[in-house]
Amino acid sequence: MLREQIESLISIKLKPLLDEWGVTDTKIELSPTPSPSMGDYALNTALRLAKAAKMPPIKIAERMAGLIEDECFSKIEVLNPGYVNLTLSQKAINDSLINMSKCALGLQEDSVYERVVIDYSGVNIAKQLHVGHLRSTIIGDAISRVLESQGKTVIRQNHLGDWGLPIAMVLWKAQPVLREIEQKSLNIEDELTLAELEEIYRDSAAACKDDQSNREQCQLILVALQNGDKQLLDDWHTITQVSMSEVYRLYDVLGVKLKETDERGESFYRDMLQDTIDALIQCNAVKESDGALCVFMDQFKAKDGSVLPVIVQKSDGGFNYETFDLAAIRYRINELKADRIIYVTDSRQILHFEQIFAIADLCGWSDNVKLEHVAFGSVLGEDNKPLKTRSGENIKLADLMQEAIERAYSVVNEKNQSLSEERKQEVARMVGIGAVKYADLSHERIKDYVFAWDRMLALDGNTGPYLQYAHARICSIFRKGDIDENTIDGPVILEEIIERILALKLLEFSRAVKSVEKELRPHLLCTYLYELADVFTRFYDQCPVLNSEFRDSRLFLCKMTRQVLAAGLDMLGIDALSEM
C-alpha cells in the first residue's frame, strides 16, 4: 500500500517536469532495489525519458531527485546510469503499518464495485471426481476468495455436465437397478453409490462403443429425457442427487465453498437453447452446413485451410456444448448482470472459449463485459506423464485427499508428539489438504506441474506446510508470552535490517492480492506469502522478541505477519494453524 502512495506522490511532484518535456504517458513506477544497501525503492523514470527530454538520464535523475524531496524519505540517491533510489523514513513505514493494521490490511482500498461470475469445478454427473477436477476446483475457489477480499460481488457457478449423452448412457443401464431398489422400498442413498453409478456408465459406454444399436438406444433416451419424460426425469434427479451428495462431501473435505445454490448445470439452460439459436439467427451469425447450424468466423481455420465452423445446432436438431455455453453466457450477462465472467477450465479448451467469446462479441452480447478464460495445464506424475494410477486409470480425488491426510499424519506424528491424538488428526487434515492445494496454486497455472508428495509435504521451500509453520511459530510466541494480539498496536522501531525488510514486505500485501485480482494467477500470491514467511523466519532467527528491549515493536511485526499469512492462506483456501 505504501509503494502505491509514494508512486502517486512522486507523480504529482514530477508533473511540472514531465509537462515541460511534453511527456504525458509515462507511468511513475517504483521497483524494489536489488539490495537494501541501495535504499528501499528505485525510480527508473529518468532512463525512459532520456529521449523525450534530450538529456542524459543521469542529469534527469538529478533534477528529479531535487523535486522529489519529501519528509517520507530519509535518503534520496542518484545512481548510474540514471536511477533515483529512495530510502523511506522510519516514520513513513511506521505510519503505513499502523494504517494497514487499522484498515483491513489495506485490502479494499480504492475497490470498484463489480459483479463477477466465476465458472469452476464443472463436475460431471455419475462420475467420481478425479485428479482432473482438482485444478479447476482449487484455482476457481482461490480466485473467488481473492475477488471477495477485494470487495467484489462474486457469483459462483458450477456448470455441471448433466444433460448430455453420457447421462443417457447411465440412465439406460441404471433403470433396472433403480426399479429394483424401488420395488424393495430401499433407501436410495444406502443402495447406490457414486462409484457404482460410474461403473454403470463405464459398462454402458463400452456397450455403445462397438454397437450402433445400443448407441441409438441411448440417443433415444436422451431425446426422451430432453422432451420431459416423467420416469426418466425422476431417475435423472435420483442420479444427480446421488452424485452431488458425494461431491459435496469432497468439497467439504477440500474446504471448497461451492453450494447447491451455485449449481447451474447444462440442464439449467435446457429451455434457453432454442432462444439462443434464435438470437444467433437474428444477429445473422449462423449458416446451415451439412444439415448443421454453424457460425463461421474468418479467424478460425480448419485443417484444410478453409474457415472452421462452430456448430451450434447439430444436424439431428440436438444441441451441443457450444450451445450450452452460449446460453450460459447470455444468462450470465442478462440475468446475473455480470461485469466480468471467468471460466476456469483446462487449457485444451482454449480454442472452444475463443470461439464462444468471439461469437458473443460478434453478436454484441458482451460489449460491456470482460470475458476471461483462466486456462491451466495438466497434473503430471513423476514420470512427466499425466498423473494416473499404476493400472492407468485416473486417480480419484477422494483417494488423493485420503493419502494426503495419511502422509501428513505420519509427518505430524513424527515431528510433534506432544499433540493429542485428536489434535494430530485435525492438524494432519489441515496440513495434508493445504499441501495439495498449495502445490497446485503455487505453480504458474498455464503450465503442467509435477505432482510429488515428498516435495509438497516438505517443511521447507515454497510449500503449504512452510507457511503454516511460520504462522504456528508466531502463535507460539503469543502463547508463550501470554499476550493478547489485540493489545499490540505499534509503533514499530526498525532496529535491524531484517526488520526493515519484513516491514516493507508486509506493506506489499495488498499489491500482491491486487495482482491476482487483475491477472487471475494465484501463484503470485503464493510467491508473495512464501517470501514473507521466508523473511519472517530470518527475522525470527536473528531477533529475539519476548526478551528484547524492542519487545512491543517486534510483537507488532509478529502480529502483522500472522494476520497477513492468515488472510493470504484463507484466500488460497488453506487453514492457518496455531500449532502443528
Place this chain on the structure above:
RNA sequence: GCGCUUGUAGCUCAGUGGAUAGAGCGAAAGGUUGCGGACCUUUAGGCCGGGGGUUCGAGUCCCUCCAAGCGCGCCA
C-alpha cells in the same frame, strides 16, 4: 498441414523491458545455556532451447528455426 501452450542450475520451480538472473531439493561446510532445529547461515552449480532483430537496456517484446505437450464439424 494449421493453431495454441511450454522450453531458465543435476531435479522441481520463481523472475511487472531495468542494476550482479533468484528460491527450494540434492551436494559440500557451519550454527541451539534464547520465543518451536518442521529452522537458519555460507559455498559450489547458468551461452535463460538455437539464431536473428527492436531498444540506451532483452530471460522478458518481434521474427525465424528446433524440441515437447495439447487442439483442429456435429463428444462434453
